[in-house]
Structure formats: structure tokens, C-alpha cells
Amino acid sequence: MAYLVLIGTRKGLFTATSDNRRDWVLKGPHALDPDGYTAVAEIFATACDPATGQILAAADSPHFGPSIWRSDDLAATWHEPDRAPMAFPQDLPYRPLDYSDTAGIDQPESDKTNAVRRVWQLAFTPSGRIWAGVEPTSLWHSDDGGTTFTFNQALWDHPQHTTWASGGAGPAVHTIVTDPEHPDHLTVAMSSGGIYRTTDGGTTWDGVTKGITVDYGPDPEPESGHCIHKVARTADGTWIAQSHGPVWRSTDPAEGWTNVSEGLPSDFGFAVVAHPTEPATAMVWPVSGAMDRFPPDHRIAAWRTTDAGESWQPWGSGLPQAPYFGNVMRDGACTDGAADPGWYFGTRCGDVWAADDSDAAWHLVAAHLPDVLCVRAMETP
Amino acid sequence: MTSIDVKLPAALASECGGARHLALDLDAEATLRDVITAIAQTHPRLARRITDETGNLRRYVNIYIGDDESRRLQGLDTPVTGHDLQILPSIAGG
Numbered sequence: 001m002a003y004l005v006l007i008g009t010r011k012g013l014f015t016a017t018s019d020n021r022r023d024w025v026l027k028g029p030h031a032l033d034p035d036g037y038t039a040v041a042e043i044f045a046t047a048c049d050p051a052t053g054q055i056l057a058a059a060d061s062p063h064f065g066p067s068i069w070r071s072d073d074l075a076a077t078w079h080e081p082d083r084a085p086m087a088f089p090q091d092l093p094y095r096p097l098d099y100s101d102t103a104g105i106d107q108p109e110s111d112k113t114n115a116v117r118r119v120w121q122l123a124f125t126p127s128g129r130i131w132a133g134v135e136p137t138s139l140w141h142s143d144d145g146g147t148t149f150t151f152n153q154a155l156w157d158h159p160q161h162t163t164w165a166s167g168g169a170g171p172a173v174h175t176i177v178t179d180p181e182h183p184d185h186l187t188v189a190m191s192s193g194g195i196y197r198t199t200d201g202g203t204t205w206d207g208v209t210k211g212i213t214v215d216y217g218p219d220p221e222p223e224s225g226h227c228i229h230k231v232a233r234t235a236d237g238t239w240i241a242q243s244h245g246p247v248w249r250s251t252d253p254a255e256g257w258t259n260v261s262e263g264l265p266s267d268f269g270f271a272v273v274a275h276p277t278e279p280a281t282a283m284v285w286p287v288s289g290a291m292d293r294f295p296p297d298h299r300i301a302a303w304r305t306t307d308a309g310e311s312w313q314p315w316g317s318g319l320p321q322a323p324y325f326g327n328v329m330r331d332g333a334c335t336d337g338a339a340d341p342g343w344y345f346g347t348r349c350g351d352v353w354a355a356d357d358s359d360a361a362w363h364l365v366a367a368h369l370p371d372v373l374c375v376r377a378m379e380t381p
Numbered sequence: 382m383t384s385i386d387v388k389l390p391a392a393l394a395s396e397c398g399g400a401r402h403l404a405l406d407l408d409a410e411a412t413l414r415d416v417i418t419a420i421a422q423t424h425p426r427l428a429r430r431i432t433d434e435t436g437n438l439r440r441y442v443n444i445y446i447g448d449d450e451s452r453r454l455q456g457l458d459t460p461v462t463g464h465d466l467q468i469l470p471s472i473a474g475g
Contacts, residue, residue, distance in 0.1 A: 034395035040474065063441045063470045064393075064430040082425045087434040113435040 001379055003336055004074060005344055005365055006055065007352055008043030008374035013057050015075045016365045017380075021342045021354050024365045032059055032069040032078040043373060047122035047130075050337060050378040056130065056146050058119035066118055068132075070146050074380060086132070086140055086149045088114040095136065095161075120174040121331070122146075127183055133173030137164050137190050139202065152202050160194070160207055163225035167191035167244075174330060175231050187239075187253070189228040195241065197253060208253035212243055216290075230330045232272040236279035238308040242272045242330075247284060249309040260309025265296035271333040276341050280308035283315065285328035285345060298323040300347060302333075302362075316343075316355045318362040326351065331374035338379050346372030383409050385416060388467040389427075396427035407461070413444060414457040416466060431468060441471045 003021055007014040012029025032038040041059040048055045055071040057078075068085050069078040094112050114136065121133035130142040132149055138156055140149035155173075164171060168191075175189035184201040187208075194209040209228070213220050216227065227244035234240065241248040241257065246267035248257040261267035266286040275281035283304045288296050295301065304315035326349030333345035346352040350369035353362040354377075387403040394401055405419050417436075421428035431442050436457070438444065444451045447464040451457070 035392050037392055062474070063439065063472060065433055065439055067429070080426065084429055084434040090435075113433070113437060115433040115435045115437065 001338075002381070003342060003354075003377060004048065004380045005336075005352065005354070005375065005377045006046040006048060006057070006075070007346055007366065007369065007372060008046045008057065008331075009346075009350070009369050010042055010371035010373060012039045012041065012370070013043045013046060013059070013075075014366065014369055016352070018354070018365075021356055022363050024354070024363075026366045027075070029370075030075060030078070032057060033080060037061055037064060038069070042118075045119045045122045045132075045331070046374055046376050047124055048376050048378040049124040050380075051124075051126065053380065054124070054145065056122045056124075058122060058132075060118045066116055068119060068122075068146050081147045083148070084116075085142070085147060086116045086119075086134065086151070088116070088138075088151060089153075092156075118170065118172065120169075120172045121176050123176040123178055125178045125183060126180050129183075131176045131178065131186065133176050133188060133190075135170045135172035137161075137171045137173055137193060139173050139176070139188055141202070154198075154203055155188070155196060155205050158196065158205050158207075160224035163222070164190060164193035165225070167227050169330070175228070177231055177233055179233075187231060187233070189231045189241070191229060191244070192225055192227040194224045194226040195228055195231055195253060206254065208250075209257070210254075211250075211256035211258065212241070212248055213259075214244070216244065229270045230272045232274040232282055234274040234280050234282055234308065235277050236308075238280050240272050240274065240282045240284075240305075240309060242269050242284055244268070244290060247272075247309060260305075263312040264303055265301075269328075270330040271328045271345065273333045273335055273343065273345075276335055276337050277339045278306065281306045282309075283333065283343060284312075285333060287327050293327060294325050295327065298325060300324040300326065300328075302343070302345065316360055316362045318355070319353065325349065329373055331376075332372050334376050336377035336379055342377060344375050344377050346375045348372065382406050383411060383462045385411070385461055386465045387416065387420070388465065390468055390470055392470060392472065393427055393430055393468065396424055396430065409462055411461055412455075412457065413446065413451055413459045413461055413466075416461055417457070441473075443469045443471060445469060 005016040014028030016024040029039040038059040041061040045058040118135040123131045132140040139152040142149045177187040179185040231241045239250040246261035249260040250257045326347030335341035352365040445467040
């Protein structure tokens with residue numbers, strides 16, 4: 001079996017391949033466009049579909065804007081749609097979604113439009129549909145392999161949208177959790193905004209953040225407006241959410257969430273990754289706190305639960321024992337989806353590691369890359 | 382009709398098959414908006430690099446109409462007849 005890791009960084013997309021999850025061959029930064037400007041563009045979202053081998057990457061150039069590229073040959077060549085893959089309806093009223101918009105600070109009138117600023121999340125489904133989470137806070141889907149995307153008006157119009165705002169990441173849908181057994185079920189998260197779920201393919205949406213408390217607003221348990229960093233569903237259907245502190249668990253998000261941070265060195269962090277087959281099993285990468293955004297004790301570590309957050313243990317040998325200051329961002333970790341999966345994470349120091357249960361040891365995939373923004377992996381033929 | 386020469390930066394030349402100049406025939410009353418519309422018809426990806434999907438000029442892309450940057454004139458409504466155009470992105474970053 002071979003494995004492919006996609007590494008989106010502050011400057012371009014890198015790939016790494018291996019036959020054993022131990023020895024890796026690194027390539028990149030890949031020039032997705034013929035002029036090569038994407039080799040230094042931010043890659044906040046990438047996705048791969050092990051069923052087809054298709055890869056998507058969203059590059060975000062401050063000069064030439066965002067776009068989406070597709071590769072059908074494992075990152076050897078890339079294709080970009082001629083037309084903008086996403087465009088908000090022209091008659092959609094402008095919605096200010098961050099403070100500079102609201103205050104009118106440094107905001108030319110011509111910029112007050114609903115233009116796509118960044119693609120934060122791309123997710124394949126078994127049906128071939130691709131979902132995309134976008135800034136400004138919106139959800140889109142494509143049924144033609146990423147050439148054109150359709151805007152989800154129902155989520156945009158959700159009555160709670162007045163409580164959505166711009167967190168540090170920008171106002172965006174940054175998390176999409178699909179359900180292979182229920183194609184019409186979809187869960188999305190935003191920061192800030194909350195967690196929303198549809199069971200009818202995106203026609204209607206319910207906020208599902210009951211029980212999640214906050215310490216950054218006047219209401220400790222608001223109905224919406226939460227800063228959710230990442231949400232994952234484990235193999236038995238239990239949900240784990242990393243908020244702007246703490247970590248939460250739910251067996252049914254509609255019924256509520258329980259704080260399961262006890263046992264972790266910190267309840268703050270960004271990434272959550274679920275084991276694809278083992279029930280109640282997931283990993284998080286704690287960060288000291290909202291005002292101390294380094295790994296606890298300046299030691300990078302992954303923490304794993306096998307009982308849906310009842311207990312947590314540091315997992316995996318092989319990580320640096322010297323002081324380390326690179327965090328794992330919200331999409332900086334993943335598995336490769338195998339039944340006996342490889343786990344992967346990358347840091348803001350540009351290091352990427354891989355591990356599996358055979359020796360429970362982290363092996364370096366790549367070092368000294370640009371700031372890692374997202375990591376995705378799959379088995380390849 | 383008027384003929385407009387649009388000079389392209391190297392960073393966008395491949396969207397025009399490597400050419401650094403684009404010749405456009407437009408109405409005598411053409412504005413910069415008409416130039417971009419014409420580019421979008423023949424070179425849609427080039428147009429997307431210059432403007433966002435709502436039609437606004439991207440923040441770090443400058444278009445000179447003669448010697449003047451378009452934002453200092455009438456923006457996209459600036460008449461272009463009699464002038465050559467140059468697209469100059471403000472490429473920066475460390």
C-alpha cells in the first residue's frame with residue numbers, strides 16, 4: 001500500500017508519498033497555475049478522495065484572489081476552472097461580517113460586496129458531491145468535480161446569522177462533517193457562529209450547540225455565536241468538539257454537549273481527528289490557552305482518547321523533547337482513512353509527522369516547511 | 382471603434398498564451414469596465430486574476446490608463462480611448 005499526504009502551507013502545497021508511513025519522499029511547493037504564483041499562495045484547504053484519487057486544493061493569493069484546482073493524477077498536473085467556481089447571487093444583499101466592515105474602517109465602498117475571500121474546507125462525499133466551507137460564512141456544493149459550486153441559501157439565511165462574527169480565523173464555515181451512511185446529513189462549524197446540522201441535504205439547518213458554554217461573552221451559554229474550532233464524529237457516532245476552550249462530547253448534538261476536558265494539559269486547542277473505525281477514539285493537540293498560544297510546557301504532543309473523552313493520554317513517541325513552539329491548526333491533522341489508519345499532523349513550525357498503531361511512534365514526514373495550515377492523507381493504489 | 386493595447390505582467394502572461402500584450406477593439410466610448418468585460422470573454426481566467434467575481438478590481442492589482450492609476454481617475458468607469466493600458470499587480474510578501 002502507498003500513502004499520499006497533502007500539506008497546505010502559508011506558501012504553497014507540498015506532497016509526500018510513502019510505502020510504509022516511515023520513509024517519505026517530499027515534493028513541492030507545487031505550482032498549481034502555469035505562472036507559478038500558487039507556489040507561494042496560502043493553501044487553507046485541500047481534500048482527497050481515495051475512491052477516485054481526485055485531489056482538490058484551494059489556493060488563496062492576496063494578489064489574484066482565491067480559486068480551486070483539481071488534480072486527477074495524484075498532484076502531477078492541475079486544472080482550474082475557466083470561470084470563477086463560486087459566485088454569490090448578484091442580488092444577495094451585502095452582509096458585513098467583520099468588524100472593519102461594520103465600522104467602515106479602511107473599507108473602500110467597492111470592497112463592500114459578497115465576494116469569496118477564502119475557501120476554508122473541502123469535503124468529498126461518496127456520491128461525488130463536494131462540499132466547501134467558505135469565507136464569508138457560507139456553504140457551497142459542487143456536483144461537477146469542483147468546476148462550479150452552488151451557494152446554500154438556507155444556511156446563509158439562518159435566523160441566528162446575526163450572531164455570527166469574525167473570529168481570528170475570519171468569518172467562515174471552516175468545518176464540514178459528512179455522513180457516508182446518510183448523504184443528506186451534514187454538520188458544519190464556524191468561528192464564530194456555532195455548529196449547525198442538516199438532515200435534509202441542506203434545505204433546513206438547526207443550531208446544535210446546547211450545553212457549550214463560553215467565557216468570552218456576556219451570556220455564558222448563548223444559543224449561538226460560539227467560537228467552535230473543530231468538530232469530528234468518531235466511528236461509533238460520538239462527537240468531539242474543540243471549542244475556544246473546552247473540549248466537548250455529544251452522543252447527539254441536538255440533545256447537548258458535555259465538557260470532557262479533564263485529563264488534558266489544557267482545554268484549548270484547534271484540531272480534532274477521529275479514528276475512522278475504532279469507536280470513541282480521537283486525538284487532539286492541546287494549546288496552553290487563548291492568551292498563551294504555544295503547546296503546553298512548550299512540548300508538542302498529541303493526546304488520544306479511546307473512551308470518547310472520559311480519559312486522555314499523550315500518544316506516540318518520537319516527538320521533540322526540546323522546547324517547541326509550533327501549534328497544530330484546526331485542519332493541520334488528519335488520518336488517511338484506512339481501517340488501521342495513519343495519523344498525521346503538521347505545525348506552524350513547518351514540521352509534519354506520521355504515526356500508526358504498529359509502533360505508536362511519530363515519524364517525520366517533512367521538516368522546516370512554511371507554516372502548515374492543513375494536512376490531508378489517503379491510501380493510493 | 383478604438384484599438385486598445387493592454388500590457389500584461391509576466392505573472393499573468395501564461396493566461397494569454399505567453400503574450401505580454403493584448404490588443405482589443407472596443408467602442409470609442411469604452412471604459413475600463415468594457416476592457417475587463419472584453420478580456421473576460423476571451424481570457425476568463427485572466428479576468429478573474431484582475432477582478433473578483435463581483436467585478437471589482439482586486440485590491441493589489443493596479444491598472445494604469447496612460448500614466449495614471451485607474452483608482453485615481455474614475456475607476457472602472459474611466460474612459461480608455463486614446464490610451465494604452467498596463468496591468469501592474471503590487472507583488473509583495475516576505
